[in-house]
Amino acid sequence: MKTAKWIWYPGDFELELANKCMTRRYERDTPVPPFWRLDRAYPNVKFIKNFKLQKRNEIMIKAEGKLNLMLNDRFIYNFNGILFLGPGDYRFVISVYNDSGLPCLYLESEELVSDESWEVTCNDHRYFAATTDKLVHNSTPNNVRLSTTRIEAVAIIKQENAVVYDFGKEMMAYPFFEGIQSKGVIRLYYGESFAEASDLEHCETLDYYSITHEKEFQTPIARAFRYLAIISDVKYEKLSAMAEFIPVDFCSSFSCSDPLLTEIYQVSLSTLHLNMREFMLDGIKRDRWLWSGDAYQSYLMDYYSFFETDVIKRTMLALFGKTPIKTHINHIMDYSFYWLMAFDDYYRYTGDSVFIDNNFPKILEMLDFCLSRTNKNGLMEGLPGDWVFVDWADLDNSGEVAFEQMLLYLALDRVIKLGKILRKEETVKKYAEWKISVQNKLEKFWNEGKGAYVYSFKNGKADGVITRHPNMLAVLFDIADSQRKQIIKERVLLNSGVPPITTPYMRFYELAALCELGEYDYVMKEIRDYWGGMLSEGATSFWETYDHRQTGVEKYAMYGRRYGKSLCHAWGASPLYLIGKYFIGLTPGKTESEFILRPHLSDLDWFNAELPLAKGKIRIHVDHEKIELYSDKANGELILDGTLNICGAEAIHHNNLTTIKIKGSTNYILEIQ
Amino acid sequence: MKTAKWIWYPGDFELELANKCMTRRYERDTPVPPFWRLDRAYPNVKFIKNFKLQKRNEIMIKAEGKLNLMLNDRFIYNFNGILFLGPGDYRFVISVYNDSGLPCLYLESEELVSDESWEVTCNDHRYFAATTDKLVHNSTPNNVRLSTTRIEAVAIIKQENAVVYDFGKEMMAYPFFEGIQSKGVIRLYYGESFAEASDLEHCETLDYYSITHEKEFQTPIARAFRYLAIISDVKYEKLSAMAEFIPVDFCSSFSCSDPLLTEIYQVSLSTLHLNMREFMLDGIKRDRWLWSGDAYQSYLMDYYSFFETDVIKRTMLALFGKTPIKTHINHIMDYSFYWLMAFDDYYRYTGDSVFIDNNFPKILEMLDFCLSRTNKNGLMEGLPGDWVFVDWADLDNSGEVAFEQMLLYLALDRVIKLGKILRKEETVKKYAEWKISVQNKLEKFWNEGKGAYVYSFKNGKADGVITRHPNMLAVLFDIADSQRKQIIKERVLLNSGVPPITTPYMRFYELAALCELGEYDYVMKEIRDYWGGMLSEGATSFWETYDHRQTGVEKYAMYGRRYGKSLCHAWGASPLYLIGKYFIGLTPGKTESEFILRPHLSDLDWFNAELPLAKGKIRIHVDHEKIELYSDKANGELILDGTLNICGAEAIHHNNLTTIKIKGSTNYILEIQ
Helix, strand or coil, rough: CCCHHHHCCCHHHHHHHHHHCCCCCCCEECCCCCCCCCCCHHHHHEEEEEEEECCCEEEEEEEEEEEEEEEEEEEECCCCCEEEEEEEEEEEECCCCCCCCEEEEEEEEECCCCCCCCCCEECCCCCCCCCCEEEEECCCHHHHHCEEEEEEECCCECCCCEEEEEEEEEEEEEEEEECCCCCCCEEEECCHHHHHHHHHCCCEEEEEEECCCCCCCEECCCEEEEEEEEEEECCCCCEEEEEEECCCCCCCCEECCCCCEEEHHHHHHHHHHEEEECCCCCCCCCCCCHHHHHHHHHHHHHHHCCCCHHHHHHHHHHHCCCCCCCCCCCHHHHHHHHHHHHHHHHHHHHCHHHHHHHHHHHHHHHHHHCCCCCCCCCCCCCCCCCCHHHHCCCCCCCCCHHHHHHHHHHHHHHHHHHHHHHHCCHHHHHHHHHHHHHHHHHHHHHCCCCCEEEEECCCCCEEECCCCHHHHHHHHCCCHHHHHHHHHHHHHHHCCCCCCCHHHHHHHHHHHHHHHCCCCHHHHHHHHHHHHHHCCCCCCCCCCCCCCCCCHHHHHHHHCCCCCCCCCCCHCHHHHHHHHHHHHHHCCCCCCEEEECCCCCCCEEEEEEEEECCEEEEEEEECCCEEEECCCCCCEEEEEECCCCEECEEEEEEEEEEEEEEEEEEEHEEEEC | CCCCCCCECCCCCHHHHHHHHHHEEECCCCCCCCCCCCCCCCCCEEEEEEEECCCEEEEEEEEECCEEEEEECCCCCCCCCCECCEEEEEEEEEEEEHHHHEEEEECCCCCCCCCCEEEEEEECCCCCEEECCCCCCCCCCCHHHCEEEEEEECCECCCCCCEEEEEEEEEEEEEEECCCCEEEEEEEEEEEEEHHHCCCCCCEEEEEEEECCCCEEEECCCCCEEEEEEECCCCCCEEEEEEECCCCCCEEEEEEEEEHEEEHHHHHHHHHHHCCCCCCCCCCCCCCCHHHHHHHHHHHHHHHCCCCCHHHHHHHHHHHHCCCCCCCCHHHHHHHHHHHHHHHHHHHHHCCHHHHHHHHHHHHHHHHHHCCECCCCCCEEECCCCCCCCCCCCCCCCCCEEEHHHHHHHHHHHHHHHHHCCCCHHHHHHHHHHHHHHHHHHHHHECCCCCCCEEEEEEEEECCCCCCCHHHHHHCCCCCCCCCCCCHHHHCCCCCCCCCCCHHHHHHHHHHHHCCCCCCCHHHHHHHHHHHHHHHHCCCCCCCCCCCCCCHHHHHEEEEEECCCCCEHHHHHHHHHHHHHHHHCCECCCCCCCEEEEECCCCCEEEEEEECCCCCEEEEEEEEEEEEEEEEECCEEEEECCCCCCCCCEEEEEEEEEEECCCCCCCEEEEEE
16 A cells, blocks of 8 residues: 655745744844745645546545645535545546645545655646655644654753753753743743853843743744753743754764764764754754755765755755746855755765756756856856855955856856756757866966966956965866876965965865875874864864864854854764765765775774665774775775785775775675785 | 835735635635646845934834844844834844745834835845835735625525525625524525525535634625525524725716616626726636736726726736746736736826836736747747637637737737837837737738638638637727728628627627727617626626526526626626727827817717826716816817817817817816807
């Protein structure tokens, strides 16, 4: 018997849910909606299905919205939720109109159920497969909430005005009061740090609730905190926190001979999990918004940890919104390009061409939007309203910024790749010319004398400024050839005269680029210093920015606000990617059903790791003497640096590398001699 | 002191309200939403205002939606509805997010109020003047309801199962029960005819309501009826009807020596008023939807009766919806063209170029959408999903239908005219070429032998079918020259061998065309026969179609349903236009501030009429001996057929016409000698 699912118009669940999630942002008592256009679900849709019944079926039908049933071209009157139909051929056209949320349908019977085999239209003569989402399981599509688990305070600190509860770690949670014995007002002041929660005048988030008759009370909006200060007229017996999280398979693990690195991995996992909710959020305390550049990195981390691809798809769809495109995603030029590039990663890691195919019209519209905004030189330059971001740093982003042109080039390259996979020859041809043209234009940014790509061109002249940003991008994404890469490494990336990067956001690319250049030991040290530094500050999740020189409360400040900094920021979790891709060394093979493993111990004595694949997973132990490897399903290749003698399998030597073919469902114990 | 108004993003009030209105359509107990795409308000908007205060103001601010106040770039915390601001320069950026309706703002203080001087954006970097609507006066924008007035039953007829109340005339009303003495279920069966209300199994609309404790009960949805059958477990003392209507100025009147014509005018007025609600509806019983072709005629009738232009603007905006355009308006090819043409009428009658200017991007998008769908001959031909309608009649609308090409030509012509007014030279130039090209292509439809435009071309060949439709359009809109017009009159319009038109919808154009050809007496007779025929059937409003040969209940049937026909259909009110434009003889002059009056008594002895102008009104009495005329504001010209001697003013004779210049605020008594 087939399983009935709530179904809807593709992409619309994501829009409605993202609107709900993003508008839960408050600063103090003030709601702060996103500053970009939000779009809504089509309110008036039709679900269509031709079907045959072999016998009499009792069909239960429900909808969120007004329901109109048309069976074989006739309205069904007096419908009370159940329909009985005998054997025969039928056609259902079911209209659902919802003026306050997502119109959606649920139909259950022995032979016929609502599922992705139904067609849906927003009444514009275009018909798509209906979609569903596993977030909708014990609720309806318009009332989706994540799972919760109870967390008890580990300490209660009485202060002059307030009582501060310490829950021991960063959470996104609903405070939950039990044994309420009186009425009155409860005031809650949330803090990611103790300093924040106890600074009632300046903490970023707070709530006031009136209790009239309740014996128990759970707040309606989950907030990010570890510490919670309470001022209450109300007597209650107990306060705990109902931590809200997305149920995922904790299918990755990493432990090694260095406990600090093991802890960094753990806290990264927790940081990503906290920010990976209905969507990939930037940070859970403050924005709770979807930012395409932040999310792009979260997707990559996700492939190396939870491999939870539904949240990626939801985020991609919500970021796009609805046509017509009038601005860059999040108003940020870079973020439109990251959105495009993310489809290529998604395909490489998952092999899911259906999602690419379904969204290819959106991909093309976004790329055309960007191309329609090139300047007279055919390059990207900020137009009024565009935010050219690159990084939180003191950057002059006027003119033709090299970083943006590189992203344009990469976006073109990725769309062409996807076009080839989907066999869209006309599209491929059209953009191939653009790509070559942009590739040629990138040359003007290369300054041979400085051994670096300059930051930008203004009024036809190079500005001469050298930053790490375009240079690490050129290394990471093979824009520079191998000779230039070496020059960039020496003259920029390992040159302390070039200003350092302070955000984990851009450190992600910098450290990845250094790994690409073989600087494993350097990167290992940087990870220990930077992320280890936050741990030494007591972090239970990684931060939006970190500067070890800041001490005391000043380290919590940002955006001119005392506690403006997010202490649980998705981009802080990048060690997941760095460790997964460069130390454990996993990448997809020629297809997503194969893998390549190229482990690097660096200065570690050993590590144990488990990582997910699109289909299946791998487990690996590496030390200086041996490698133990098991892949439950996929075949792959193990590649080791150097020409090594291996016991336990046949090894191929080539280009100073040792390659061992790995078959799925086989335990390998490979001794390195 | 300025008046505070609820304000919102332009066009969005109309979308949300139209969705509400159209989804109140039910067939029996089944909701029937429109079969086209519905769009929604942008949920997340910003209102912006720079202002200066001279003194301390107490500012009251409220919104429908979540409110975020930013004053001089800083959030206002702890906002409780009132803000005190001292003298100074300020900038407000107020965000409103509404996830279930229209985000809107209301701000009131001595010096600063919310009104059309505020800017608004949907956060796409495009800024527009905020708009308001006078429908919002004693409610909020999301809760607009029209006015009501109590109507008592004129007769109560007891039947076997039910009691039938006769309210004496067609209404859109909420049944209202008073003195309820018990609980139970009330079943209501509505009828535009007695036959319908008392046929419980087949009446088009019905409602069941459970009464639990109410002493009084008014139904939540107004329905169209004159008769109401009740089956009730509930005891109540009284049932009346709260008739719902749009408050308008009854600023037109017409009475004449023929009481039948006087009555036809009255019932037309009532028919239009009933269908002219939040929007111009097609009919109040069944569709309650916005149909562009129907509405186009209602606009024209409105200029000759209520001159209520807000409802026209609301309807035009709601019909457009939001970009991107994916289908014709209402899916009907003709209806996209009528929508475009309506802007020209609107401008001619009102002189309001602001509305045209604000919506010119939409106008161009709609025209381009149509042009993008021309076939290889550059003509319109139905594409998959397109409904080529023309009329409810047995028409083969495949191939290149002449009627549609004429509408395309007219749409191009009208957009060019508007482009000239707005000084959009590029636009004018672009479409002028298109227009000439279509004009030339229309020639192939003219069949000299038949003295008529043929109905269509299929596969390069004329189908040879002659109907009135393209021919009356060619006369009415000057597509044919005067010689062809005379040929069409004889060979088509006055030729009983050409199948007659049976819908008031197309009779509108047919009779108008005949008036243009000077056939006043013929048209007068047709009006008496056709509309008088409905009155002789007891009509209190005019019908969707009428055929005097149908007798008994068969006259109520349509669309295969026993009471499918609408007995209160907007297009039934066309005598308002025919009498106003051709018998009273009013048209706008060179500008909307001038008028031309060319009265025709036809076979009447006299008439008295009052008609609105864009600014002001005219009153006129005409009989065979004299004309009395008063215009309260506008200047104009009175034109009489023939070379006449006039006492009371100076007359100019030219081309067998007599013209008298009329000055506003002057009483004229003109004796014809």
